[in-house]
Every structure is written in C-alpha cells, then in structure tokens.
Amino acid sequence: MSPSKPSIVFAHGLWADGSCYSKLIPVLQSEGHEVVSAQNPLDSLAGDVEAVHHALGRVGGPTLLVGHSWGGYVITAAGTDERVAGLVYIAALAPDAGETPQDLIGKFEPPPLFSHLDNEEGRIWISRDGISDFVGDLPEAEQRVVWATQGAPRAEVLGSTVEDPAWKSKPSWFLVTTQDRAVNPDLQRFAAQRMGATSVEVPSAHVPMLSRPEAVLDLIRTAAASL
Known part of the structure; x- marks a missing residue:
C-alpha cells in the first residue's frame, strides 16, 4: 500500500454488519488504501468501540474512521484514539457529550x-x-436480503452516551441523506453544522453505501485527500 494513502476503518449501524460496506471496500483497496470493516457486536457502545479499536490495530496509520447511522456514535467515541486522523459520518447520529440516541x-x-x-x-x-423505511431505494430483492441479514442491537444501546466527542478535536465530513426515513435529514444537518463538518447532501434513503455507493466514495476520497 502507498504510504501516502490513509487507512480506512468502517463502523456499521444497528441493523447491519461490516459487509454493508462491500460496494466500497474493493474500490478503496484498488485505490491504495488499507481497509477494515469492524464487526460491531451491537450489545453496548463500549463493545462496539472496542471492536473499532481492534480494527485500528489491523491497519497502519493515520486512519480515517467512517461511521454509518449508530456507527456515528461509535466513531465519535473511538475517534479520540491517536491513530485516527479524521471522521466521516454517513446518515449518522453524531452526539455531543452526554447525549443519548x-x-x-x-x-x-x-x-x-x-x-x-x-x-x-x-x-x-x-x-x-x-424495511422500506430503511432501504426503500434499493430493488425489492436487495431489501429482502437486508431484512434477512439484519443485526439486532440490544435495546440498552439507545441510552448510550459519549464523554469526549472526537469531532471536537478531529476534522469531520458528513453525508446527509435527504430521503432518509430512519434518521431525520434535519437531524443530520443539525449534527453536521454543530460539528463544523464539511457536508454534502445526496437524494438517498438511509443506506447510501448500497444505493448510492459512488456518492459515499466521493466523500471518503475528499476526506482522505485532506489528511
């Protein structure tokens, strides 16, 4: 891998697993990035942060953390790690200190x-x-696969909080999904503005990595080139 290319570690959301980034990973690898997609247990924020820390140990630094949906909480907590150089939020929840989902x-x-x-x-x-409120812009056959392979988080994760939000000390980027029926687009805009993130909007439902992968790749490329 080229030393000029930052590594990329993905964190997935509540009803997914690491394979939700399968349309992005081969492209980013071909462009010279080391890439790992963490498999978050979805039992607790602490457990998911630990999974991301393990993933960080599998790649060289500096590293760009990319979090989708609940993964925004995970990278907000995990991103204070010194190996992390920047944060990319995809249709994400991005808390301030003490805020629960x-x-x-x-x-x-x-x-x-x-x-x-x-x-x-x-x-x-x-x-x-x-499921149509989750991935309504995918073909019906793909929606059925997403439903059949969904992760099932513990209800307690909705009460999680972050003590030291990484976006206060690391540069951030945000992809807002304007047709989202799982995370209100206005909430996404609010979070992006509050953190001072570089943000773009895409007419997508909640999982643009599957329905609009090129838009997600473009934002990751922009972020990676800025590190």
Missing part, C-alpha cells in the same frame, strides 16, 4: 422507521413492513 432523535420529528421496530427479548428488530 434518544435525546438526538427527539430533537426533530421521529422518523417513520421507529413505528416499525420489534422489541423481542431485549433486542430490537426491523419488522418486515419497516
């Missing part, structure tokens, strides 16, 4: 997806009729 979501109109979640034995699942 519920606090953030409550700042704006609740997204439609939250009416289609099932709590079973302490874990949260997307119902079959809610």
Whole structure:
C-alpha cells in the first residue's frame, strides 16, 4: 500500500454488519488504501468501540474512521484514539457529550422507521413492513436480503452516551441523506453544522453505501485527500 494513502476503518449501524460496506471496500483497496470493516457486536457502545479499536490495530496509520447511522456514535467515541486522523459520518447520529440516541432523535420529528421496530427479548428488530423505511431505494430483492441479514442491537444501546466527542478535536465530513426515513435529514444537518463538518447532501434513503455507493466514495476520497 502507498504510504501516502490513509487507512480506512468502517463502523456499521444497528441493523447491519461490516459487509454493508462491500460496494466500497474493493474500490478503496484498488485505490491504495488499507481497509477494515469492524464487526460491531451491537450489545453496548463500549463493545462496539472496542471492536473499532481492534480494527485500528489491523491497519497502519493515520486512519480515517467512517461511521454509518449508530456507527456515528461509535466513531465519535473511538475517534479520540491517536491513530485516527479524521471522521466521516454517513446518515449518522453524531452526539455531543452526554447525549443519548434518544435525546438526538427527539430533537426533530421521529422518523417513520421507529413505528416499525420489534422489541423481542431485549433486542430490537426491523419488522418486515419497516424495511422500506430503511432501504426503500434499493430493488425489492436487495431489501429482502437486508431484512434477512439484519443485526439486532440490544435495546440498552439507545441510552448510550459519549464523554469526549472526537469531532471536537478531529476534522469531520458528513453525508446527509435527504430521503432518509430512519434518521431525520434535519437531524443530520443539525449534527453536521454543530460539528463544523464539511457536508454534502445526496437524494438517498438511509443506506447510501448500497444505493448510492459512488456518492459515499466521493466523500471518503475528499476526506482522505485532506489528511
């Protein structure tokens, strides 16, 4: 790998796993980046941060952390690591100190997806009729795959907080998804503005890595070139 290229570590959201970045990883590898996509357990913020720290140990620095949705919480906590040079948020929740996901979501109109979640034995699942609120701009066959392979986070993660937000000390970029029905686009804009992130908007549902991968790649390239 070229030493001039930063490494990239991905953190996924609540109803996903590391393979949600499968359309990005081969391209970034071919462009000379070391890439690892962490497999977050989704049991606690601390556990997910630990998974990202392990992933950081698998690549050379400096490293760009990229977090989607709940992954924004994860990189906000993990990004204070000295190996991290910058942060990219994709349709993400990006907290200030002491803010829970519920606090953030409550700042704006609740997204439609939250009416289609099932709590079973302490874990949260997307119902079959809610998957279109998650990945509604994917072909129906791909939506069914996303539903069938979803991760199921513990309900307790919605009460997580971050003590020292990394975006206060590291440069950040933000991709706002304007057709999002899982994280309110206005909440995304609020978070991007608050952190002073370089932001772009794309007409996408909540998982643009699958539906608009080139837009996500372009923002990662911009961020990587700035480090």
